[in-house]
Structure formats: C-alpha cells, structure tokens
Amino acid sequence: MSTEEPRRSVKRPSGRAKTGLMSNCWRKRSHRGDEGFTLVELLIVVTILPLIVGGLAVGLLSVFSLQSSVSNRLGDTGSSQVVSSYFENDVQSASEITTAASNSSAECGPSNQVQLLGLEWNPFATGGAYQTVVSYADVQNGSTYSLVRYYCSNGFSNNSSVYTSTTISYNVLQPCTATVTSNCQIPPTIFPGTVATTASSAWTLTQPVTKVEFALAAPNSTELNGSFLYTLAAVPAASAAVTANNGGPFAPAGTAGCSFASPGTGTYASTLCMVDFSTLTGNNLTAAEQGCLEMSVALPAGSTMYFCIGITGTVVKAAPLPTWQNAFLGNSCTGAGNNCTSGTPFYTGIAGEPALYQTAAGTTVITISQISVVNAQGVPATGWEVVGADAESTDTNESISFHSNKPLTIINNGEAYDTTSDPVGNACNSGASLTETPDHLTVTCVGLTTAVVKSGTTMVWAPTPQTFTTTLVGGGLEAMAFGLLLS
Numbered sequence: 360m361s362t363e364e365p366r367r368s369v370k371r372p373s374g375r376a377k378t379g380l381m382s383n384c385w386r387k388r389s390h391r392g393d394e395g396f397t398l399v400e401l402l403i404v405v406t407i408l409p410l411i412v413g414g415l416a417v418g419l420l421s422v423f424s425l426q427s428s429v430s431n432r433l434g435d436t437g438s439s440q441v442v443s444s445y446f447e448n449d450v451q452s453a454s455e456i457t458t459a460a461s462n463s464s465a466e467c468g469p470s471n472q473v474q475l476l477g478l479e480w481n482p483f484a485t486g487g488a489y490q491t492v493v494s495y496a497d498v499q500n501g502s503t504y505s506l507v508r509y510y511c512s513n514g515f516s517n518n519s520s521v522y523t524s525t526t527i528s529y530n531v532l533q534p535c536t537a538t539v540t541s542n543c544q545i546p547p548t549i550f551p552g553t554v555a556t557t558a559s560s561a562w563t564l565t566q567p568v569t570k571v572e573f574a575l576a577a578p579n580s581t582e583l584n585g586s587f588l589y590t591l592a593a594v595p596a597a598s599a600a601v602t603a604n605n606g607g608p609f610a611p612a613g614t615a616g617c618s619f620a621s622p623g624t625g626t627y628a629s630t631l632c633m634v635d636f637s638t639l640t641g642n643n644l645t646a647a648e649q650g651c652l653e654m655s656v657a658l659p660a661g662s663t664m665y666f667c668i669g670i671t672g673t674v675v676k677a678a679p680l681p682t683w684q685n686a687f688l689g690n691s692c693t694g695a696g697n698n699c700t701s702g703t704p705f706y707t708g709i710a711g712e713p714a715l716y717q718t719a720a721g722t723t724v725i726t727i728s729q730i731s732v733v734n735a736q737g738v739p740a741t742g743w744e745v746v747g748a749d750a751e752s753t754d755t756n757e758s759i760s761f762h763s764n765k766p767l768t769i770i771n772n773g774e775a776y777d778t779t780s781d782p783v784g785n786a787c788n789s790g791a792s793l794t795e796t797p798d799h800l801t802v803t804c805v806g807l808t809t810a811v812v813k814s815g816t817t818m819v820w821a822p823t824p825q826t827f828t829t830t831l832v833g834g835g836l837e838a839m840a841f842g843l844l845l846s
Contacts, residue, residue: 438528438577439589445508445527449493450571450593451741453478455562458546458555460534465562468509468524470517472496473534475506475546476573477562488514497534497544498526504544506531506575530577532586547573551766551822565595567765569822570742594741613643613654617664617842620689621708626770628706631746632658633842635711636677639668648674651728656843661735664843666727673721673833677712678750682838686751687772687786687816705772705816714750716838723831727841730825744844745827746770749804749817749837753786756834757806763821763828766799770818784815793817806834820844 396404450456457477461470466477474496479489492511497504506528516522535543549555550570557563571593576586617632625631634656639647646652651667658664680689691704717723732740747761761767771782785807787793792805804817821827831837 436587438530439575439587439591441527442506442573442575443591445525446495446573446591447593449478449508451596452480452491453565453595454480454482454489456549456565456568456571456595457558457560457562458549459558459560460546462561465515466509467492467494467511467516467522468496468507469519472498472507472509473536475534475544476571479562483514490514492516497531499533500529503529503578504531504533505529528575528577530579530587532576532578544576545574547571551768553766567822568595569744570594596739596741613638613646613652615639615654615656616711617656617658618710618713620706621704624704624708625706627746627844630845631706631842632845633709633711633713633840634664635713636715637712639677639715644670644676651726653729658732658843659845662732662740664730664732666730669726669728670715670723671726672723673831674718675715675723675725675831675838676718678714678716678838679712680706680709680714680750680840682714682716682751683836685812686838687784687813688748688750688818688840713840713842714838715840716751717831717833717836720833720835723833723837724828725831725839726826726828728826730823730827732823732843741823742845744820744822745824746818746820746842746844747827747829748819748840748842749786750840751836751838752813753804753806753817753837754811754835755806756832757837758803758830758832759817759837759839760801760803760830760832761817761819761827762801762830763824764800764826765821765824767795767802767819767821768799769793769795769802770820772815772818782815783817784813785811786813786815786817 455478458475459477460474461472462474462477466472466474468474472494474494476495477493479492481491482489490513492515494509496507496509498507505526508525508527509522510525511522513521532542532544533539535545546559548571549558549568550572551567554563554567573591574588575591576588578585579587615638616635618635619630619632620628622628639652643652647668647670651669653667654665656664656666680686682689684690687705689705689707689709691702691707715723715725727745730745732743734740745763749759753759769782772784772786783793783804787804788807793802794805795802802817802819827841829839829841831839
C-alpha cells in the first residue's frame with residue numbers, strides 16, 4: 360500500500376471566485392482609456408473641428424468689421440448733432456440770409472473761403488447794418504474738407520483777430536464749383552424759390568422765408584452709398600406772424616379745434632389740420648357778423664392758433680364735409696358720374712364742421728385776421744402755413760377768391776388730376792379761369808359756364824400770414840374751409 364495520502368480538493372467560496380473575475384474584467388476595462396482614440400473618433404473630430412473654428416473666425420471678422428462701421432457712424436452722428444445745434448439757432452435768429460459762395464466785403468471769415476450760408480441779425484442802432492454775422496464755410500483740411508462756422512459780433516470782418524471759428528464737422532464733401540458739379544456739397548436750399556434766387560447772389564430779408572433746408576453728406580466708405588447723409592431744417596423767427604394785440608394772445612370769445620383727414624386721402628392728410636367752425640353759431644356768429652370774433656384753436660402738442668374772424672354779406676353756417684354730394688373736398692370723386700359717389704377719396708374723414716357754407720345765393724366776405732400761432736410755452740411758432748379751400752363746387756355765375764398779405768401758392772390736386780396747366784382739374788372754367796395777381800397775393804377761381812361734376816377743387820396756402828380773406832360769390836351756394844398746415 361502506498362503510504363502517500365490521497366489528494367484533497369479544496370473548494371473556494373463561490374463568492375470569492377466571482378469577485379476575482381469581476382475585478383480582473385474591471386482592470387481590463389479601466390486600462391482601455393490609456394490606449395488612445397479610435398480611428399472613428401479621430402475622423403469625427405477632424406471633420407467637425409474645422410467647421411467650429413471656421414464659424415468662430417467668420418464671427419470674429421464680422422465683429423471687427425462692424426466695429427469700424429459703428430465707430431464711423433457714431434462719429435458722423437455726433438457731428439450731425441453739433442451742426443444741428445448751431446444751424447437751428449442761427450437760422451431762427453437771422454434777419455437776413457444769403458447763399459452766395461463768396462462776398463468778401465460782406466461776410467465773416469477769410470476772404471478766400473467758400474461760403475455755403477451767411478446769416479446776420481442784431482442791427483446796429485444806426486446805419487442799417489447788423490452786428491452779428493455768421494458764415495458757414497466748406498474748408499479744405501489736407502485731403503479732406505470740414506464745415507467751419509465763422510462768427511463776428513461787430514459786423515462783417517475778414518480779420519482773424521476779430522472773428523472766431525469753430526469746426527462743427529470734420530467730414531463733409533468738397534464744395535461744388537463750376538468745375539466740380541457732382542459728389543460735392545451744395546449750399547442750403549431756401550424756400551420759397553423766389554427768395555432763394557435772390558439769396559444766391561446777395562443778402563435778402565428772412566421775413567418771407569418759410570424754410571431753410573441743409574442737406575449734408577459725410578464721405579464714409581463703410582456706408583452703403585459711400586456717404587453718411589442727413590438733412591437739417593429750420594425756419595427764421597422773423598417769418599413768424601406776430602401775436603395778436605401787439606405781442607400777447609388775446610382772450611378769445613370763441614374756441615375751436617381742428618381735425619386731420621384720414622391717412623392717405625391727400626398729400627397733406629396727416630399735417631393739414633382743418634379748423635372746426637361748429638361753435639360759430641348764435642352769439643358767436645352774431646359777433647363775427649357785427650365786427651370780429653376773437654377765437655382760439657387748440658393744436659397738437661399743446662400749441663394754439665389765434666385769429667379774429669369777420670363775416671359780411673350773405674349769411675353762412677358751419678357745415679361738415681362734403682357740403683354737397685358733388686363737392687370735391689371731403690368726397691370720393693373722379694368726375695365720371697352724376698353724383699360723385701365713387702372714386703379716389705380726397706381729404707375725407709375730417710371731423711366736425713370745417714366748412715362755412717352760404718345759406719343763400721349772394722356774396723360773402725370772410726376775413727380772418729390777426730393770425731398767430733404759439734407753442735405750448737407761449738412762444739411764437741415758426742414753420743406753419745394757412746390753407747384755404749373751395750369746400751363746395753364753383754359753377755355757373757359763381758367764383759371763389761383768396762387774398763392774403765403773404766404770397767399764395769396753388770396746391771396741386773395731384774391725387775386726382777395732375778397737370779401743369781390745370782392743377783385743380785376742372786374746378787374752374789376749363790382751368791383758364793384759375794388766375795392769380797402778379798404779386799401772388801390773390802388767387803381767383805371763376806366757375807364753369809355749365810354745372811358738371813368736378814375733378815378737383817381750388818386750394819391755396821400762404822406762409823405765416825397775418826390776414827387771410829375769402830370771397831364767395833354764389834349763384835347757387837358756395838363754401839370755404841380754412842386750416843393750418845403744420846411743419
């Protein structure tokens with residue numbers, strides 16, 4: 360017999376065996392991160408990373424490009440605000456104005472400057488000249504041009520020790536000359552054109568001026584059109600009507616409001632405020648017929664218009680628009696039908712009773728005097744015009760005439776009938792009987808020999824007048840409307 364003892368098998372606990380197996384597996388997996396990326400992962404990264412970097416690069420380039428554009432725009436905007444602050448104050452102060460390019464003996468600043476605008480005010484006690492003179496000049500500064508304001512406080516001077524100069528914009532176009540006619544800086548535009556013609560060669564009074572408009576361009580390569588464009592506008596205070604009673608608005612006996620037409624129904628639908636005469640009844644109407652009724656009209660933004668209205672002749676009454684089915688103002692009419700029931704609306708939607716309508720055939724004279732407009736602070740306003748309009752239909756044996764102490768301009772009824780010869784369609788006798796006096800202070804429309812549906816109506820405006828008179832001659836009935844054209 361063998362003395363060798365039999366071999367015994369030893370069983371290990373099953374739990375330990377499993378634990379050892381899991382531990383080995385975990386060690387194998389945990390070491391996989393040290394082995395690097397797979398080929399698929401590298402391909403994904405190589406494909407996506409350029410897209411991300413490219414997008415970031417484009418964004419950064421856009422930001423850098425935009426920064427330059429924004430910087431230029433901010434600079435130009437700042438210049439425009441500086442120019443505006445000087446320009447508005449100077450124009451409002453001016454008693455005389457000129458756009459003559461050079462007038463060395465009658466301007467402020469160097470005698471060789473290219474003047475764009477000259478302004479003067481504050482007269483000397485004697486001699487008729489002005490103490491304060493301002494010149495806006497286009498001055499070359501190396502390869503660029505600047506807008507410089509020269510200021511004289513003791514009359515004209517070319518002496519640099521007397522005048523002061525302020526550069527109010529470092530970036531403007533070169534001045535227009537006989538040889539440089541495009542991409543250049545033009546002088547301000549003066550309205551009306553008759554005044555502009557005189558001002559282009561000599562000094563002229565600002566009283567008839569209705570607006571001075573200065574269109575400026577600052578060369579800038581980052582702008583779409585190559586320039587930063589902006590336009591300034593101002594009105595001389597000298598052109599504003601004086602307030603009633605020598606400077607103070609009178610205490611009105613009657614009050615009224617005004618109303619605009621529906622948007623899109625006329626060129627000035629949003630700026631022409633027609634006076635509502637609905638309060639012109641009873642004692643108010645009697646006062647107007649016996650002399651003059653003092654009235655005030657509340658305007659937008661707290662402004663107020665004052666005037667005195669007098670009525671003589673055939674009695675009138677306040678009426679809404681349209682006053683008659685064939686009347687053109689406030690109606691929809693093309694002149695194609697017998698009752699004017701369809702067509703393009705012409706200043707429709709005006710509230711209240713803006714027409715003064717005859718109650719019988721005859722002649723009526725309506726005089727609106729002492730016209731003034733003041734702002735919310737009681738300061739005389741500028742840049743406004745009054746408008747008179749035929750509110751009925753001028754037919755057989757009829758006429759309507761407008762007269763003012765300021766030149767009248769005929770408003771073209773372009774919405775309905777736009778020709779040079781007949782700016783108001785057939786509102787008058789074939790257009791030939793729409794006449795105005797040589798001084799443009801009176802405009803008259805004589806009616807057609809036969810009554811037909813009209814394709815227009817007579818409308819006129821006058822800049823800041825003190826008086827505005829309408830004469831109605833009705834074979835049947837005539838009517839007028841009166842309003843304020845706001846700047």
